[in-house]
Amino acid sequence: MLKKYPLSTFVFLLIIWIVLYSNLVAFADWVVSMLPVHSDSHLGEALAFFIYDAPKVLLLLSGVVFFMGIINTWFTPERTRALLAGRSLGLANILAASLGVVTPFCSCSAVPLFIGFVQAGVPLGVTFSFLIAAPMVNEIALTLLFGLFGWKIAMLYLVLGLMVAIFGGLVLGRLHLEKYLEQWVQDIPKKQISFQVEATSFSQRIDAGYLAVKEILGNVWIYILLGISVGAFIHGYVPANFMASFMGKDAWWSVPLAVIFGIPMYSSAAGIIPVVQALLAKGAALGTSLAFMMSVVALSLPEMIILRNVLSVKLIGLFIGIVATGILFVGLIFNIVL
Amino acid sequence: MINIKVLGGGCNNCKVTYKLIEDIAREQGKRVELEKVEGFQKIMSYDVMSTPCVVIDEVVVHRGGVPSRYQVENWFKEM
Numbered sequence: 001m002l003k004k005y006p007l008s009t010f011v012f013l014l015i016i017w018i019v020l021y022s023n024l025v026a027f028a029d030w031v032v033s034m035l036p037v038h039s040d041s042h043l044g045e046a047l048a049f050f051i052y053d054a055p056k057v058l059l060l061l062s063g064v065v066f067f068m069g070i071i072n073t074w075f076t077p078e079r080t081r082a083l084l085a086g087r088s089l090g091l092a093n094i095l096a097a098s099l100g101v102v103t104p105f106c107s108c109s110a111v112p113l114f115i116g117f118v119q120a121g122v123p124l125g126v127t128f129s130f131l132i133a134a135p136m137v138n139e140i141a142l143t144l145l146f147g148l149f150g151w152k153i154a155m156l157y158l159v160l161g162l163m164v165a166i167f168g169g170l171v172l173g174r175l176h177l178e179k180y181l182e183q184w185v186q187d188i189p190k191k192q193i194s195f196q197v198e199a200t201s202f203s204q205r206i207d208a209g210y211l212a213v214k215e216i217l218g219n220v221w222i223y224i225l226l227g228i229s230v231g232a233f234i235h236g237y238v239p240a241n242f243m244a245s246f247m248g249k250d251a252w253w254s255v256p257l258a259v260i261f262g263i264p265m266y267s268s269a270a271g272i273i274p275v276v277q278a279l280l281a282k283g284a285a286l287g288t289s290l291a292f293m294m295s296v297v298a299l300s301l302p303e304m305i306i307l308r309n310v311l312s313v314k315l316i317g318l319f320i321g322i323v324a325t326g327i328l329f330v331g332l333i334f335n336i337v338l
Numbered sequence: 339m340i341n342i343k344v345l346g347g348g349c350n351n352c353k354v355t356y357k358l359i360e361d362i363a364r365e366q367g368k369r370v371e372l373e374k375v376e377g378f379q380k381i382m383s384y385d386v387m388s389t390p391c392v393v394i395d396e397v398v399v400h401r402g403g404v405p406s407r408y409q410v411e412n413w414f415k416e417m
Contacts, residue, residue, distance in 0.1 A: 076402070077402065081387065104403070107349070108348070108351070109347075109388040111381075112386055115378075115382050116385075116386075188382070211406055215403060310378070
């Protein structure tokens with residue numbers, strides 16, 4: 001059916017999705033009322049958080065990932081590279097960071113992508129803008145933020161994440177770090193990139209949407225459920241305002257600490273955002289929470305190990321330092337302004 | 339014998355891709371030589387920018403993601 005009638009299958013699934021989504025709250029109300037525990041108890045509060053948020057996030061995510069899977073068919077890495085090749089620092093960093101949001105990316109593709117860019121003469125600073133934005137600002141992070149915090153925070157994260165990527169790339173570009181690439185990368189001959197659009201039919205694009213849902217949700221659902229479980233535990237068992245004393249607005253030192261702790265930690269955005277939402281509900285400041293989240297998602301030990309294949313230790317250190325500084329500013333400014 | 343290579347740094351998607359091809363080859367009783375290529379210098383020699391990729395007899399037939407079952411079956415049909 002899927003192969004024969006792509007459009008009608010799509011409309012059919014869309015209707016099911018809308019019906020499910022518009023009945024989520026009623027469904028969760030019903031399940032919570034059936035629970036054998038009192039809704040004011042610790043366990044009751046924890047379960048309610050889980051029951052309201054887990055289906056909502058999973059459903060939202062499957063919708064958005066499907067849609068982005070289709071959008072992504074227009075933004076292959078090859079096309080992105082062709083768009084960025086031969087540009088100089090500045091506007092190209094803005095373009096690179098924005099393309100990082102819509103180009104499909106997984107951290108194990110970081111090396112082929114990096115080399116592909118360098119080979120085509122994309123400046124190092126522009127490549128870094130892309131490399132900072134791609135894992136940090138993506139549809140998964142934005143959907144979870146929208147689902148759990150609302151559109152304002154999601155937009156804020158998008159804009160601030162792009163700023164960190166743009167400025168981080170600009171600074172790294174100014175430092176002229178080409179000599180700190182691994183030798184074999186420096187030796188790769190530069191070449192002229194020609195890019196031809198491969199014909200893609202409508203049904204192939206729809207297929208890409210289904211595949212994206214299968215692949216991405218297949219990878220992240222466990223993180224989401226884990227994240228929401230930890231969040232649910234915090235909601236139910238951690239006393240209100242508990243976080244205020246050490247992650248609150250007045251504790252300025254908590255922002256650098258949050259960034260430093262976040263660097264080696266690795267979680268997909270899907271796992272960390274429900275936890276951050278729970279921390280926020282218990283009195284943590286928004287700037288501190290956002291900084292922690294960005295640091296966990298943007299910088300991680302596994303990605304650095306992969307990048308070590310192409311970058312020297314010194315360049316990785318600079319990369320971490322500059323991105324962490326950017327995130328630190330975001331957190332501090334937020335806590336002061338809000 | 340047909341040579342199939344799965345290019346990728348060794349992440350989950352690469353493993354899933356490898357296993358999918360292995361399973362379908364076994365189901366259809368095709369005799370193929372299946373290889374994993376994990377070194378980045380080797381991967382880059384195929385001029386690809388996203389992984390996992392599938393290379394059949396030195397021709398890149400797929401890149402940037404786990405292929406669908408339907409796609410893999412189509413490759414085998416043409417052999």
